[in-house]
Amino acid sequence: MAEKDQAALSPTFVPDRVGVVGLGLMGGSFAKALAAAGREVYGWNRTHSVTEMAEIETIAGELTDKTIPTCELIILAGYPQVSIDWLGEMANLISPGAIVIDTVGVKRIICERCGKISEGQPWTFVGCHPMAGTQYSGFAHARANMFHNAPMVVVPPQMDDFERVAILERLKHLLEPCGFGSFTLSTAENHDRMIAYTSQLAHVVSNAYVKSPTAQEHKGFSAGSYKDLTRVARLNAPMWTELFLDNADNLSREVGTIIENLQAYKDAIDARDAEKLQTLLAEGDRLKREAEAR
Amino acid sequence: MAEKDQAALSPTFVPDRVGVVGLGLMGGSFAKALAAAGREVYGWNRTHSVTEMAEIETIAGELTDKTIPTCELIILAGYPQVSIDWLGEMANLISPGAIVIDTVGVKRIICERCGKISEGQPWTFVGCHPMAGTQYSGFAHARANMFHNAPMVVVPPQMDDFERVAILERLKHLLEPCGFGSFTLSTAENHDRMIAYTSQLAHVVSNAYVKSPTAQEHKGFSAGSYKDLTRVARLNAPMWTELFLDNADNLSREVGTIIENLQAYKDAIDARDAEKLQTLLAEGDRLKREAEAR
Incomplete structure (x- = not known):
C-alpha cells in the first residue's frame, strides 16, 4: 500500500455515519443493528425497491454521490464481484480517514482487489467476514441481532502495528451496536x-x-x-x-x-x-x- | 403368530404400571416422563449402580422376577441384542394382556426376534422407535420431556384390524405422559x-x-x-x-x-x-x- 498522508486531507465524514452497499441478509442486518442504536445509516441496493423498503423503518436515506463522502464507515455487503465493482467506481468519493469493510465469505480475492483499489487512497480497507447468517436471504430476513455473540473475522491491511491497533479500535467502536462476540485477526489465506x-x-x-x-x-x-x-x-x-x-x-x-x-x-x-x-x-x-x- | 386365548388367562399386572429395561438416555427418559405423571415405574439396568441412581428420584423399585408380572407395559430400551436376550429370558414372567415395546433404532431384526419370542405368549410385542435423542448418553442426560412432540414410529405385529386398533389405543394411553407428537405406523422394512x-x-x-x-x-x-x-x-x-x-x-x-x-x-x-x-x-x-x- 502506498504511503498516505491522511493528516493533509480533511475528513468529510460525519462521525459514526455508516453506508451500507447491498441490503440483503447481511447488509440489512448491519443496517438494522446500527440504526437501532441511533446511528445514521445510508443504503444502496442493486434492486432499488429494496432500498425503498429499507427507507421505511431502517435507513436514513440512499447512499449516493452526495452521502458517500459523509460516511465514516462503509460496509460492502453485496456479492463478491458487486462489492469489488462498487468500490472501484466510488473510490474517489470516499472520505479521507473513512474505513471501508466488506462482509464477503471469501477473503483472498476481496482483499487483493479491494486492497489494490485502496492503494494511494486516503481511506482504509479492512477485510471482514461476520460469521453469522441463516438459510434465508434478503432484507426481509435481516435482523438487528444477527451478529449477537457471533465471531467477526478481520483481515487487516499491511500497516504498522500502531496504525493497525488504531484502525481496529475505531472499527470495534463503529460496529459496537452489532454485538459481535469476538474479533479474530487472520490472514486472507488462513x-x-x-x-x-x-x-x-x-x-x-x-x-x-x-x-x-x-x-x-x-x-x-x-x-x-x-x-x-x-x-x-x-x-x-x-x-x-x-x-x-x-x-x-x-x-x-x-x-x-x-x-x-x-x-x-x-x-x-x-x-x-x-x-x-x-x-x-x-x-x-x-x-x-x-x-x-x- | 400363534392364536392366543387371552381371555382364558387372568392378567397379573397392575393397570398403568411400567417396567423399563435399560435406564440409559431413552429408557431413563421414559422412566422420568412416566414417573412424573404418577405412573409406577420399575427399572432394570445392566450396570446396577444406574438402577440405584434411578431409585433416588424416578423409579419405584427394581424390575425383578417379582415385579415383571405386575407391569402392564414393558419398555425394552437397551442395545438391540441386550433387549432381545432379556425378552427371551423373561418371556414367561410377563403378564397375560401386557404390552411389550422396544425403543431400538432398527426394526427388522428386533421385530423378527422379539416377534418369535412372543409367539404363543399371552402378551403382545409391538416394535417402536421414538424419534428423539441427543448426542449425549446415559441416565444423567435423560429427561422427562425428551419425547415432547417427537414422532413415534410403531410397527404393529400381524393381527386383525380390530385387535390392532385396540392395542394401539391402549399403547397411546400408556405412553400419554411422554407427549409424543405423532404415531406413524410402518412396516419394519420401511x-x-x-x-x-x-x-x-x-x-x-x-x-x-x-x-x-x-x-x-x-x-x-x-x-x-x-x-x-x-x-x-x-x-x-x-x-x-x-x-x-x-x-x-x-x-x-x-x-x-x-x-x-x-x-x-x-x-x-x-x-x-x-x-x-x-x-x-x-x-x-x-x-x-x-x-x-x-
Missing part, C-alpha cells in the same frame, strides 16, 4: 482455508444430503439429526457458486477429504466389520470432543 | 429404509465431518452451520456400530448415494464450472423445499 471447512463444506454436504430420494419421504421418520444436517441445504445458489469458485482450491480439498472418510465407513459396513466400524465412530467422537475443548 | 437416511446417515456424515484436520482449528471461524453439521459427531460408538450393522444394506446404499452426490460438486468445482455448480446447488435447494412441503 481465513479462506478455515472457511472452506467450517462454512462452505457444511453447505455442500447439507445440499448433497437432500439429494437422496429418501428425503422426499422423511415426514414421520425424522428428528433433530436430519433437521440439523439439512438446515443449510436451502441456499442462495448464485451467491454460493461465486463464493465456492473464489475458494475452489480449499473447498475441493475439504470435499475430497470427507468423501474419503465416508468411503471408509462404507467399506467397514459393506464388510460387516464391527471392530473397524466402531474404531471409525469412536475416532470421530474423540475428534469432536477435542475440537470443542480447544 | 422403517429401516427410512431411518438409514434420516438418522443413521446423519450420524455417519457428522462423524466423518470432524475428521478433517481443519476441525481442530475451527474456533473463531465457525458459526451455526459447522455446529449443526457436527452436533451428532459425538456418539455412543458401540451402540451405533450394532445399529448400523443391523441395517447395513440400507445404510450402505445411503452412504454411497451421498458420496456420489458430493463427487458431482467436487467435479464441478475442480472444473471451475460455474453453470454446473449453480445447477447442483439450486437442485439441492429445490429438493429441500419440496421435502419440507410434503
Whole structure:
C-alpha cells in the first residue's frame, strides 16, 4: 500500500455515519443493528425497491454521490464481484480517514482487489467476514441481532502495528451496536482455508444430503439429526457458486477429504466389520470432543 | 403368530404400571416422563449402580422376577441384542394382556426376534422407535420431556384390524405422559429404509465431518452451520456400530448415494464450472423445499 498522508486531507465524514452497499441478509442486518442504536445509516441496493423498503423503518436515506463522502464507515455487503465493482467506481468519493469493510465469505480475492483499489487512497480497507447468517436471504430476513455473540473475522491491511491497533479500535467502536462476540485477526489465506471447512463444506454436504430420494419421504421418520444436517441445504445458489469458485482450491480439498472418510465407513459396513466400524465412530467422537475443548 | 386365548388367562399386572429395561438416555427418559405423571415405574439396568441412581428420584423399585408380572407395559430400551436376550429370558414372567415395546433404532431384526419370542405368549410385542435423542448418553442426560412432540414410529405385529386398533389405543394411553407428537405406523422394512437416511446417515456424515484436520482449528471461524453439521459427531460408538450393522444394506446404499452426490460438486468445482455448480446447488435447494412441503 502506498504511503498516505491522511493528516493533509480533511475528513468529510460525519462521525459514526455508516453506508451500507447491498441490503440483503447481511447488509440489512448491519443496517438494522446500527440504526437501532441511533446511528445514521445510508443504503444502496442493486434492486432499488429494496432500498425503498429499507427507507421505511431502517435507513436514513440512499447512499449516493452526495452521502458517500459523509460516511465514516462503509460496509460492502453485496456479492463478491458487486462489492469489488462498487468500490472501484466510488473510490474517489470516499472520505479521507473513512474505513471501508466488506462482509464477503471469501477473503483472498476481496482483499487483493479491494486492497489494490485502496492503494494511494486516503481511506482504509479492512477485510471482514461476520460469521453469522441463516438459510434465508434478503432484507426481509435481516435482523438487528444477527451478529449477537457471533465471531467477526478481520483481515487487516499491511500497516504498522500502531496504525493497525488504531484502525481496529475505531472499527470495534463503529460496529459496537452489532454485538459481535469476538474479533479474530487472520490472514486472507488462513481465513479462506478455515472457511472452506467450517462454512462452505457444511453447505455442500447439507445440499448433497437432500439429494437422496429418501428425503422426499422423511415426514414421520425424522428428528433433530436430519433437521440439523439439512438446515443449510436451502441456499442462495448464485451467491454460493461465486463464493465456492473464489475458494475452489480449499473447498475441493475439504470435499475430497470427507468423501474419503465416508468411503471408509462404507467399506467397514459393506464388510460387516464391527471392530473397524466402531474404531471409525469412536475416532470421530474423540475428534469432536477435542475440537470443542480447544 | 400363534392364536392366543387371552381371555382364558387372568392378567397379573397392575393397570398403568411400567417396567423399563435399560435406564440409559431413552429408557431413563421414559422412566422420568412416566414417573412424573404418577405412573409406577420399575427399572432394570445392566450396570446396577444406574438402577440405584434411578431409585433416588424416578423409579419405584427394581424390575425383578417379582415385579415383571405386575407391569402392564414393558419398555425394552437397551442395545438391540441386550433387549432381545432379556425378552427371551423373561418371556414367561410377563403378564397375560401386557404390552411389550422396544425403543431400538432398527426394526427388522428386533421385530423378527422379539416377534418369535412372543409367539404363543399371552402378551403382545409391538416394535417402536421414538424419534428423539441427543448426542449425549446415559441416565444423567435423560429427561422427562425428551419425547415432547417427537414422532413415534410403531410397527404393529400381524393381527386383525380390530385387535390392532385396540392395542394401539391402549399403547397411546400408556405412553400419554411422554407427549409424543405423532404415531406413524410402518412396516419394519420401511422403517429401516427410512431411518438409514434420516438418522443413521446423519450420524455417519457428522462423524466423518470432524475428521478433517481443519476441525481442530475451527474456533473463531465457525458459526451455526459447522455446529449443526457436527452436533451428532459425538456418539455412543458401540451402540451405533450394532445399529448400523443391523441395517447395513440400507445404510450402505445411503452412504454411497451421498458420496456420489458430493463427487458431482467436487467435479464441478475442480472444473471451475460455474453453470454446473449453480445447477447442483439450486437442485439441492429445490429438493429441500419440496421435502419440507410434503
